[in-house]
Amino acid sequence: MNATIQKIRRIEPLTFIFSLILIILFLFIFLTLSNMIFGQILENFSGLMKAAGNRSVMGAIFLSLYAGFIATLLALFLGAPAGYILARFDFPGKRLVESIIDVPVVVPHTVAGIALLTVFGSRGLIGEPLASYIQFRDALPGIVVAMLFVSLPYLANSAREGFKSVDPRLENAARSLGAPLWKAFFFVTLPLSARHLLIGAVMTWARAISEFGAVVIIAYYPMIGPTLIYDRFISYGLSASRPIAVLLILVTLSIFLVIRILSAGWSIYDRD
Amino acid sequence: MKGKIEVFKVVSVLLTLITIFAGLGCVDNQAEDENIGAMEDSSENITTSEDTVLTVFHAGSLSVPFEELEAEFEAKHPGVDVQREAAGSAQSVRKITELGKQADVLASADYALIPSMMIPEYAEWYAAFARNQIVIAYTNESLYSDEINAGNWYEILRRPGVNYGFSNPNDDPCGYRTQMVTQLAEFYYNDNQIYDDLILDKTGMIATTEENGTVLVSVPESEALSPDTSKIMLRSMEVELSSALEMGEIDYFYIYRSVAEQHGFKYVELPPEIDLSSIEYADDYSKVQVEMANGEVVTGSPIVYGVTIPKNAENPELAAEFVKLLLDESGQQIFIENGQPPIVPAFSEGKESMPEELQAFVE
Secondary structure, eight states, rough: HHHHHHHHHSSSSHHHHHHHHHHHHHHHHHHHHHHHHHHHHHOOOOHHHHHHHHHHHHHHHHHHHHHHHHHHHHHHHHHHHHHHHHOOOOOHHHHHHHHHHHHHHSSSHHHHHHHHHHSTTTTTTTHHHHHHTTOOSSSHHHHHHHHHHHHOOOOOHHHHHHHHHHHHHHHHHHHTTTOOOOIIIIIIHHTHHHHHHHHHHHHHHHHHHHHHHHHHHHOOOOOOOOHHHHHHHTTHHHEEEEHHHHHHHHHHHHHHHHHHHHHHHHHHHHGO | HHHHHHHHHHHEEEEEEHHHHHHHHHHHHHHHHHHHHOOHHHHHHHHHHOOOOOEEEEEGGGGGHHHHHHHHHHSSSTOEEEEEEEEOHHHHHHHHHHHHOOSSSESSTTTTTTIIIIIITTTTEEEEEEEEEEEEEETTTTTTTOOOTTTTHHHHHHHOOOOEEEEEETTTTTHHHHOOOOOOOHHHHTTTTHHHTTGGGSSOEEEEOOOSSSSEEEOOOHHHHOOOTTTTEEEEEEEEEHHHHHSSOEEEEEEEEHHHHHHEEEEOOOOTTSSOOGGGGHHHHHHEEETTTTTTEEEEEEEEEEEEOOOOOSHHHHHHHHHHHHHHHHHHHHHTTTOOOOEEEEESSSGSSSSSHHHHOOO
């Protein structure tokens, strides 16, 4: 009893230093964003309200969220199975495969956009055979493909880490009791790594919403939030683009906050 | 035990990275040394030489000639690093006037932007130094490319299945000039449906004819432009469309002759009455006006490039040297080769506030 109280009172130097660093990190992000957000709210609240009431502005922000959501679903569908294989099996060239999956994070997004347009354009490798069914250039499928490309690594990686954190012996135990692999995966491994997958999905969605460089090359229209912000900046300047930027931040921030609060209880699954 | 090995691994990776970066730094310094020649106190001198950066903001359509100017300038001035930033002309100006970015030289695809947006607050003078014209660029792969000529280009663009592109009039002079050229085509070819068929019906543009015969094209907000994307490819900057043509994403696009030339595209040269190339037809061009979404109205005029040294330039002397290179014979040669015929002597406004060594090149 006595010992625990003392432990709480005495702050370890390392904890103190790390906490200070956390404050610096937090302030770095917070000051940058809050300067913009509060600047907008205090100086020009009516401008913000006007932007919020503008149908095309809200439409563009909604399109960002919506296209990002589709991209995230596709990423889950592709990234989770891929992550499972990478977590459970060793095969020749695995390092290479893992490195290549990470490339979209490193590639400048304009380059990613050009590469995507080359493949999904109406005369591209994938675009041409599909040309009579789907138009990628300047259309929703193009936006989704661009978002998927740049954000997929986040999901694949966190899925892999999530599956790695589940002891394979648990799966084996389920299988020795007669469950086929798919049952062991869906009822043992998947629930245990759900939090990793969720965090990965949130990161993927976030990355998809913020994507600009790749999307603007393959689809300038229909306009997503970041394209509209850029466009307003070019044709009007800073003061016209800021309300939309603030709006986009506020909308996404509140969504992520809600997701984090809702998923906070999930951590119980993680271990023990 | 395993933990210790991991720590060693991380440390060794970090050490390797540090060694590589340090090595690169040394190589870089050595290269600088060779450029500058013998140095007594190398470290100090290197820092000063590395610090001399000449920042140049220019229109996307000036990228190729400015790259050549950069190479020539850096050869003449060792130790100076010319850093170019290509963007839409209006955007380049705004980077200075609104974002407060520092630039030593600004070159715009529409010289008129300098007097209207920068003088007197951000600049004192400009020199208009080269011309250009609007053409319809295509490749051998383009649909009906074997048929197109200056007499039927608008018929070809009308045909189903033909895709064409132009840049956003709100962002880019090439975009509003596209509106002017297509509108002028109605007068020239005596067909008052050309603009309607090619642009008006497929975008959110609005055209009104005024009493004196002038046509005013009103461009809506960019998000309301909503082009029919199965026919038209619209991009913020004209240069972005070049890659789309190369990929076969579009068959034709409205572009400056210089860009078509630099990319090795084929192009239809339009009649001088409509292609905004000739000062002779300036009166005809002025019959079309474009009102951008921000309310700014531009009147059709010959395409003339302008350059200035903004007031916030950090290295005004070097900037003057750069502009001098641009205006003198070697610069003129570069612009001739790139399909942007120079104006000799350049015409200017605010000549008296120009650096003295430049005044000889302008009138």
